[in-house]
Amino acid sequence: MKLSELKKGDSAKIIAIDATEDLKRRLRSFGVIKGSELSVETYSLAKKTIEIMVDDTLIGLRAIEAEKVEVEKITEGKN
């Protein structure tokens, strides 16, 4: 499934990133690569932006970019 389809509180593992080299490079330097684990912290209004946590770092991304990250859910959030 896509990162943008996760719910608040879910955690997941990245399986693939299908983006331009530019965006991939940016994500990589934050440690967002295939195999990293992340959790979804919050969404902004209308799911425009999404805050995720990777390796203890909080990162804000646009939903359009989150769509390009393919993930596999590990645990479901409580809410």
Add this chain to the structure above:
Amino acid sequence: MACQSCNCSTEGDTKQGKDGAGLEAIRVVLAGQPNVGKSMLVNAMSGSGRMKVGNFSGVTVEKTEICFEHHCHQFEMVDLPGTYSINGFSKEEKVAHDYLMHESYDVIINVLDATHMQRNLLLTLELLKLNKKMVLALNMADEAAKEGIEIDVNQIEAVIGVPVILVSASTGEGVDALLDRVHEVADSRRRQHSRILYSDPVEEEIDRVAHFFDERGYSYRDLSSRELAMRTLMGDPVIYAALHDHPIMIELQPLIAASLEHIYTHHESKNMDEIKANEYTAVARGIRLETVHCKREKRRGKSLTKRIDDILINKYFGIPIFLFFMWALFQLTFTLGALPMDWIDAGFTAFGDAVGSMISHEGLRSLIVDGIIAGVGAVVLFLPNIIILYIGIALLETTGYMSRVAFLLDGFFHKFGLHGKSFIPLVTGFGCTVPAYMATRTLKSEKDRLITLFILGFMSCGARLPIYVLFAGAFFGPDQAGNVIFAIYIAGALLGLVMAKVLRVVVFKGEDEPFVMEMPKYRLPSFKLIWHTVYQQASGYLKKAGTFILVASMLIWFASTYPKVDAPSELGVNQAKLYELEHSYLGQIGHATEPFFAPLGFDWRMAVALEAGLAAKEVVVSTLGVLYAIGDEVDAESSSLITQLKANVSFASAIAFIVFVMIYLPCLAASMVFAREAGGYKYLLYLFLFTTATAWIFAFAAYHLLN
């Protein structure tokens, strides 16, 4: 032996200690990811407070040098903008890249955030490849201790092969030791080999290729055969250029091809950048697992930052909360700022009277009382407002809230063709437009950057605040003034957004830039940090009042007093004064440009004030102060500028004036910076036409709607 302080130039062309031999300065460069505390560490090491510190990525946008002495050693330190990876792509990250690659320096201090080791190590691994002398500073030791994180410094040192020091820029812990180690490293010949191990397939291939180089007795510069093998496999162009004409290339080629095939299969990718990233991440994770231990069981509960985020970037309340903060800030700016204003005003009036009574020469008295004291006083009067505004901005910058607002607003900004990150320069612009123009460097896309540059002037800077406070105070009740000021700022910001959209559609069409932004931990700003920032700004404001504004007030006074003309004798005293004023140089300029401003309902004095405001926005108020002080006796008894304005300016004109001030060109200093940042004076001309036309149209509309 006495130490001599070094006086290297900021350009950093020479690096000689004053004593010549034996006291050569050590040239140190600080590199690290954004927001790890590089600038604060430089401040701690040098014992100064020159570097700007803030809790978001991209505070430092250009390299900044500082020289100091420690234990009789000269240090020349260069603080670089933070960069997530050495091939960073925004303008300020390029600065870091170019400096690290092409400038000469003795030692790199790689600053890491000890609480985010894994991500920070990715850059460290890249920096190691530069083959320079390096020291690792694990900053934020205090935070790590608080979070129960224990770091095995010796073990990291053993793995990476460079000295590692645990420091805290905020408590000063380890700072002396760091400088001593830097000095040691600068004197040492070369660094130890690192013991970093990659994944098995990569290690196997490195061994195979290294063995090949050993057998053939091939070496390159001072690289070990392992290092050489690694670089060959990673496709380092320098190595390939060297190998290109060498006979071993024939044997090497098939070997490399087979090795790469092995690595590609293992990583399921043929993209070397991706493979490197995978390897580095694995290494960084390995180092973290081996050396960082969290004493406390990872709390199941949420960290403080997450709990605050639940409120501040709440889906529904996030933006209202932000707007409330801004409203409260402007409300405070007006109401709290008004308290000391009366004292300052009374002080200057009493001072003017006292000085005036001591000077018998009429012209001189007028120059000092009506020119200098009225002009400078009018500007100093607003110091309390400015201080409150700056405290607000400093809080925004140092708590970590700034990036959150960028996150909240990105969706909204995006609709208007702006990037969420543009928020940072825009907020900086509420303080002063000059650093705000510089802050646009954090925007990667040139188009985003230009659009932000063009609309930045619509964010009213601190120097425009006095004008608003003056007019809002004069034309609205004190209970309304705060709201009016808030409305002015919001209107400016909204106008900026609309203009951004227009520019995006008409001029700067193009691709969208991704929004990927680190949200820093919330930090309680220290009193010292806030004090320092605000003190610097406030003293800068006063200094300007005492120098630039003083001279400008004198000029305005001269231009409004000379040439002396004789008023026709049939006029009364008051009319005669006015007649003289209108025939002064300033009156002539005002009257000459009046036709341009007349449709907006401005009299010639307001026109002159606006023109003078092109030099600096504070001058608008001081000019009004001087002009109405000279015409003092026109009105029966009152003296304050507010009452003068009320008597001479209609409500509609006042609003039109506010609108014009809100939109038109920022000060001269900012204009110069704009030209530099945008890439030429031609852009400044565009900006001038763009803002003047917009200001005129909106002021015209405001005047005629209200009239």
